[in-house]
Amino acid sequence: MTETVKVPVLKQGDCLIATIQSALIDTDWERLSDDLSEKTGKWRARGVILDVTVLDILDSFATRILHTIAQTLKLRGAETVIVGIQPEVAIAMVQLGLMARLESIPTGLDLEEGLAFLQQQTETDRRHVG
Amino acid sequence: MDRGEQCVYIADNNTAAEILKAMRKEGIDVETVTKSGALTVAGKRDAYLRGGRFDPDSMIDFLNESTDSAKAAGFSALRVTGEMTWALGSEPGVERLMEYEAKLNTFLPDHDVLAICQYNKNRFPDDLILNVVRTHPMIIFGEIISDNPNYITPEEFFDPKPELELKRTLQNVVDRDESRRNSRLIHVLSERVKELNCLYGITKMVAVEDVSLAEITKRTTELIPPSWQYSDITCARIRLNGHDYKTMNFKETIWKQSAEITVSGQKSGEVEVYYLEEKPELYEGPFLKEERELIEGISVLLAKTAERQKAEQFVREQQQMIRELSTPVMPVSDRLLVLPIIGTIDSRRARQLTMELLRSIREHRAKVAVLDITGVATVDSAVANHIIQTVQAARLLGAIVIVTGLSPQNSQTLAGLGLDLSRVKTAGDLRSGIEEANRLLGYTIVKTDAEAA
Numbered sequence: 349m350t351e352t353v354k355v356p357v358l359k360q361g362d363c364l365i366a367t368i369q370s371a372l373i374d375t376d377w378e379r380l381s382d383d384l385s386e387k388t389g390k391w392r393a394r395g396v397i398l399d400v401t402v403l404d405i406l407d408s409f410a411t412r413i414l415h416t417i418a419q420t421l422k423l424r425g426a427e428t429v430i431v432g433i434q435p436e437v438a439i440a441m442v443q444l445g446l447m448a449r450l451e452s453i454p455t456g457l458d459l460e461e462g463l464a465f466l467q468q469q470t471e472t473d474r475r476h477v478g
Numbered sequence: 479m480d481r482g483e484q485c486v487y488i489a490d491n492n493t494a495a496e497i498l499k500a501m502r503k504e505g506i507d508v509e510t511v512t513k514s515g516a517l518t519v520a521g522k523r524d525a526y527l528r529g530g531r532f533d534p535d536s537m538i539d540f541l542n543e544s545t546d547s548a549k550a551a552g553f554s555a556l557r558v559t560g561e562m563t564w565a566l567g568s569e570p571g572v573e574r575l576m577e578y579e580a581k582l583n584t585f586l587p588d589h590d591v592l593a594i595c596q597y598n599k600n601r602f603p604d605d606l607i608l609n610v611v612r613t614h615p616m617i618i619f620g621e622i623i624s625d626n627p628n629y630i631t632p633e634e635f636f637d638p639k640p641e642l643e644l645k646r647t648l649q650n651v652v653d654r655d656e657s658r659r660n661s662r663l664i665h666v667l668s669e670r671v672k673e674l675n676c677l678y679g680i681t682k683m684v685a686v687e688d689v690s691l692a693e694i695t696k697r698t699t700e701l702i703p704p705s706w707q708y709s710d711i712t713c714a715r716i717r718l719n720g721h722d723y724k725t726m727n728f729k730e731t732i733w734k735q736s737a738e739i740t741v742s743g744q745k746s747g748e749v750e751v752y753y754l755e756e757k758p759e760l761y762e763g764p765f766l767k768e769e770r771e772l773i774e775g776i777s778v779l780l781a782k783t784a785e786r787q788k789a790e791q792f793v794r795e796q797q798q799m800i801r802e803l804s805t806p807v808m809p810v811s812d813r814l815l816v817l818p819i820i821g822t823i824d825s826r827r828a829r830q831l832t833m834e835l836l837r838s839i840r841e842h843r844a845k846v847a848v849l850d851i852t853g854v855a856t857v858d859s860a861v862a863n864h865i866i867q868t869v870q871a872a873r874l875l876g877a878i879v880i881v882t883g884l885s886p887q888n889s890q891t892l893a894g895l896g897l898d899l900s901r902v903k904t905a906g907d908l909r910s911g912i913e914e915a916n917r918l919l920g921y922t923i924v925k926t927d928a929e930a931a
Contacts, residue, residue: 431876435836438874439829442867447874456876457843465876 355380357387363395363466364388364426365459368402377413381420388424395466396421399459401432408446415449427469429454431462479506479516481555483592484548487519488526488560491598494519515551522564532571534578538585545591555590562597565606575606579613580632594618627653669707673772676705680776684783691787692721698776699723702751706769711754718747718780729754735765737777741784749777805831807838814915815844816908820853828864832871839877846915847872850908852883859895869902878903878918882911 353376358365364387366380384396398414400406406414418428430453433441441447456462479485489497497519498508511517525540526532545556565575579595586593597610611617613635617626627650634642679701683694695718702714703725713728718739731752739747751773757764805827808816815838819831835847849868854861869879880903884892892899905911916923 433874435833435840435871435875438836438871439832439867441874442871447870450874454876455874457840457845461843461845461876 355383357383359387359391359393360463362391362393362470363397363463364391364393365397365399365462367399370402371405372403372410374409377410377417381413381417384417385420385424388421388426393426394470396426396428397456397459397462397466398428398430399432399462400430400437401434401458404434404437406433406437406441406446408444411441411446411449414453418453427454427466429456429462429465431456431458479511482553483555483557484515484551484553485511485517486525486544486556486558487517488522488524488558489519490522490561491563492561494521516553522560525560526564527569530569532565532569532574532578534571534574534581537578538581541585541591541593542589545589549590555592557592557594559594559596562595563601566601576609576613576635579610580635583613583615583632669766669768672705672709673768676701676772677775677779680779684779691719691784694783695721695780696723698780699725702749702776703727705772706751707766708753708755708757708764711757713752713754715750715752716747716780717750719784721747727754728752733757733764735762735769735773737773739777739781739784741781742788746784747780749773749780805834807834809838809842809844810848810912811916813843813845813919814912815839815842815847816850816912817847818850818853818908822856823854823861823864825860825864828861828868831864832868835868835879836871836875839872839875844877846878846880846918848880848882848905848908848911848915850883850911851881851888852885852908854883854888857884857888857892859897862892862895862897862899866897866899866902873901880905880911880914882906882908 353370353372355366355368355372355376358367364384366384368380372380387393388396398417403410414430421428430450433455441450454465456465487497492500501517502508506517508517526537528536528540541556541558544558548556562575565572582593595610595614597607599607602610611626611628612630613632615626615629617624627646630642630646680694680698683689683697695716699714699716703709703712706712713725715722715724715728716739717723719741729752731754733753733756734750735752736748736750738745739749741747751765751769753764761767762770806818808818810816815835817831817835821827823831835849838844839847849865851857851865857865865881869881872879882905884904903914905914913923
């Protein structure tokens with residue numbers, strides 16, 4: 349019985365950074381979802397970055413879960429960005445037709461890009477409000 | 479018995495019991511056949527020595543009667559075999575044995591009866607056996623069953639004619655010569671077969687893909703000794719392209735046959751065959767002319783195989799080079815990549831392209847890539863799908879792809895395909911594409927007025 353993996357979640361300004369460090373099973377994902385949900389509220393985060401650099405497989409289960417997390421966090425007032433998808437993983441996902449679920453979720457190359465994106469979003473929102 | 483003949487065995491040396499036991503061992507159902515009358519084992523007194531004496535004519539009468547009664551009983555013929563050991567005895571009439579054997583040859587052909595006379599060579603005097611041999615048209619000797627070349631007709635037996643004897647003797651000479659020539663021919667043919675098997679073995683190996691030259695060379699070395707005339711004392715060595723293979727029994731001697739292996743005009747190796755013992759001189763030392771041809775054949779086969787593998791290797795390298803040349807990814811400015819594609823895009827190339835693009839996006843941290851397909855002749859649904867997939871994969875890495883260079887024809891084709899191209903950004907040509915890219919990146923190009931100073 350493998351022990352549940354805890355994904356470290358760090359605060360950076362009004363963003364949360366969750367860096368996945370090993371392959372996750374269902375319960376790990378659930379735990380992550382709950383954790384992010386809680387911390388978004390606690391720290392009033394406006395953006396969440398999910399770093400999946402380490403994962404060499406993103407199957408249909410993972411993409412479904414990511415979609416669910418993004419929707420959940422949106423309801424809590426935060427935008428989700430997925431960063432670090434590996435080239436091989438990207439190709440596999442496209443070939444397997446798993447793109448549909450991630451259509452609405454922004455993606456970025458790495459942490460830096462993720463943060464830049466969220467920064468941009470905040471400014472855009474600010475401008476909208478006027 | 480299987481042919482429906484009645485069989486009579488006249489025993490003498492062996493007892494009836496021993497004969498029946500031997501038959502049972504061979505799988506004959508003795509009980510059934512004895513009951514049906516198909517098999518009878520009789521003693522000498524029932525047959526040859528009836529009435530206490532041997533008389534050729536009455537013996538033949540006896541055979542005649544037996545044949546008739548066999549036919550009457552429903553059998554197709556009579557088959558008789560008798561052990562003749564009683565003829566060594568002293569019963570009266572025994573001296574007329576040869577007369578009987580000769581007379582049988584007149585009687586037997588006209589009647590449905592077959593006789594096999596068993597003589598023990600060790601027990602009868604040689605001159606008697608000789609006469610037996612001359613009076614029987616067929617002879618069973620050891621494991622040989624054959625027609626008898628020494629057979630003479632009853633007429634001749636009783637009235638010898640020198641001219642017939644001479645004819646037979648000379649025929650023997652002719653037959654012997656033919657036999658000798660046949661043996662030589664068989665020997666020659668079997669040598670050819672060995673050589674053919676060698677070449678066939680090599681050809682089979684070469685026809686299989688993915689067998690390395692080293693492996694082929696090694697196995698060819700093993701194929702050599704069995705293909706030479708004196709297989710037991712043959713050893714071989716083949717050197718090719720730095721590989722060196724020898725048979726287990728290899729030893730260099732003065733009895734050598736060799737051939738160079740020339741690959742693409744250069745000497746690349748050698749095939750060597752040595753005899754470990756001295757053998758009579760033939761064509762090339764102790765070697766046959768055909769063996770010279772064979773060793774040349776082997777070296778040519780190996781050379782051609784080496785050339786072919788070199789050519790295949792060259793083609794593979796060229797293909798790789800073409801592949802590398804054909805997917806250049808060019809970092810044009812900060813965070814902008816340009817990919818000019820020329821030629822056809824098949825799935826393999828598309829995969830390669832996508833991989834290259836994604837890697838470059840990571841390496842240069844590009845945010846926009848312009849994919850120019852001006853040089854792609856046909857854009858069909860397969861190509862369109864490849865492009866769509868490439869765009870999607872790039873998006874997962876946070877980069878936008880702008881496709882430029884679709885010709886009017888290709889645009890029409892694509893539009894007609896009904897694919898979802900909404901997510902694919904396009905621009906008319908490379909220039910517009912780069913301008914759009916810069917715009918997306920937040921750059922504006924401003925011309926500096928050099929005169930304004």
